[in-house]
Amino acid sequence: MLRIEGLRRSFGGVAALEELDLAVADGEVMGLIGPNGSGKTTLFNVITGVHQADTGRVLLREEEITRSTPARIVRQGIARTFQNLRIFQRMSVRENVWVAQHSLPGVGPMALMSNRSAAERARKAEVDRLLDAVGLADRRNVLAGSLPLPDQRRLELARALVRSPALLLLDEPAGGMTPAETAEMAALIRDFAVPGRTCIVIEHKLDLISTLCQRLCVLNFGRKIADGEPGRVLEHPEVLEAYLGRDAVNA
Ligand SMILES: Nc1ncnc2c1ncn2[C@@H]1O[C@H](COP(=O)(O)OP(=O)(O)O)[C@@H](O)[C@H]1O
Ligand SMILES: [Mg+2]
Known part of the structure; x- marks a missing residue:
């Protein structure tokens, strides 16, 4: 590999x-x-x-x-997490994963606006699936910066995994x-x-x-x-x- x-x-x-x-x-x-x-x-x-x-x-x-x-x-x-966390403190937990997902190739600004497309619904479901898997589903709407450190590290992991x-x-x-x-x-x-x-x-x-x-x-x-x-x-x-x-x- x-x-x-x-x-x-x-x-x-x-x-x-x-x-x-x-x-x-x-x-x-x-x-x-x-x-x-x-x-x-x-x-x-x-x-x-x-x-x-x-x-x-x-x-x-x-x-x-x-x-x-x-x-x-x-x-x-290739995806990575950082020793010094690189999450967006002033965005919600869910937005942090969503933004990572929208930096993917083929997911441009048009996709952000076409909120109701099937592809966009699938991406939102993927965000929720990842947050659920890392144990942050119940905190998806809180500001990332307000999470304790272990949860910030879980969030970084979710962000890295959006790219599969x-x-x-x-x-x-x-x-x-x-x-x-x-x-x-x-x-x-x-x-x-x-x-x-x-x-x-x-x-x-x-x-x-x-x-x-x-x-x-x-x-x-x-x-x-x-x-x-x-x-x-x-x-x-x-x-x-x-x-x-x-x-x-x-x-
Ligand atoms: N951006 C940088 N500018 C200058 N020196 C750096 C930089 N990144 C790493 N170093 C130096 O390279 C060496 C290895 O650092 P680093 O890879 O961060 O080590 P580790 O992650 O094993 O603690 C250290 O001496 C560090 O000071
Ligand atoms: Mg290091």
């Missing part, structure tokens, strides 16, 4: 990604971990065309998307959540967001990673230091040192 070859991206003198190679198979759910600043979000930004790669290639289903625009990459089936993306990139979907909220989010992603899709999840919380991912990739200073089955990866000495700190290795 996704192949990355020799990817490199620097900011000023800082190499955020260095010579990164990565392949994710169709239907695979991969966890991406690593210390703060190790290049995880940068990888999502390069895949989605927000940042250009300095060198290297990104291929989706063997088609090169390295120089594609963000809009084109969305059309090709083939590849879903989740950037810390349980960021700032309590353990109980994290467990709920993990179940939601596992049961609803991920089936039938390929997914990369950036997350520090190992309970979420271990319920979701068959595979774990670890970055440190923009380089891949481990990649494989989670149990094995988490025993890797370099991973323990980079990710959990020296104390964890000595403990």
Whole structure:
């Protein structure tokens, strides 16, 4: 589904990604971990065309998307959520999903005006179905900005899924959540967001990673230091040192 070859991206003198190679198979759910600043979000930004790669290639289903625009990459089936949420605070929950849906190709301003068309009714039904699935049906008319953080993250997930993306990139979907909220989010992603899709999840919380991912990739200073089955990866000495700190290795 996704192949990355020799990817490199620097900011000023800082190499955020260095010579990164990565392949994710169709239907695979991969966890991406690593210390703060190790290049995880940068990888999502390069895949989605927000940042250009300095060198290297990104291929989706063997088609090169390295120089594609963000809009084109969305059309090709990649969707993401953001570590720092990108929802419209002053719109209602429902409008947030509706707007995401209307940024789809083929759904222009005319569709917005032809409110009574069968296609538009189908889209509204889809919005309600998504809100129901992420557990926000009863809050569909409240302002998105008034939702507590875990619900804002659920809303972002609903927005990403309107595209029925083939590849879903989740950037810390349980960021700032309590353990109980994290467990709920993990179940939601596992049961609803991920089936039938390929997914990369950036997350520090190992309970979420271990319920979701068959595979774990670890970055440190923009380089891949481990990649494989989670149990094995988490025993890797370099991973323990980079990710959990020296104390964890000595403990
Ligand atoms: N837009 C940017 N401008 C300058 N430096 C950036 C930018 N984005 C990321 N970086 C730098 O790249 C490195 C990797 O950052 P990031 O990908 O956000 O790490 P992570 O998501 O793993 O915490 C950091 O040193 C960060 O400061
Ligand atoms: Mg990040």
